[in-house]
Amino acid sequence: MMTVAVQTRIDFSTHALERYRERVGIALDLESVRARLLALAECSELTPNPPAWLASRAREESALYLLIGSDIVFPLVYGREPRTWIAKTCVARGSLSDAARHRRNAANAARRARRRRR
Secondary structure, three states, X not given: OOOOOOOOEEEEOHHHHHHHXXXXXXXXXXXXXXXXXXXXXXXXXXXOOOOHHHHOOOOOOOOEEEEEOOOEEEEEEEOOOOOEEEEOOOEEOOOXXXXXXXXXXXXXXXXXXXXXXX
């Protein structure tokens, strides 16, 4: 049996970079975060299935997932170029639960509505 290495390019959306910076807690500019993630992606796992901790709470499925360690996941979507994938966001194990996220979003929406009424 013979395997063939396929060149795959991964890029990160601005949203994914911001979420990684926020969830991992590093104080770097976005270009430094991008460089760090590109280096990490070289030795990370690509899989068609999300880890179990994400599968039960994911709102959308992705075609492919980039796993950095066991706690950081980037859902990937097809890029415009052949064999190119774009990380659309970053999800970290232990981040907000769906219920906590719903409460936070409802509180933020109420706060915005109050400001608009003023």
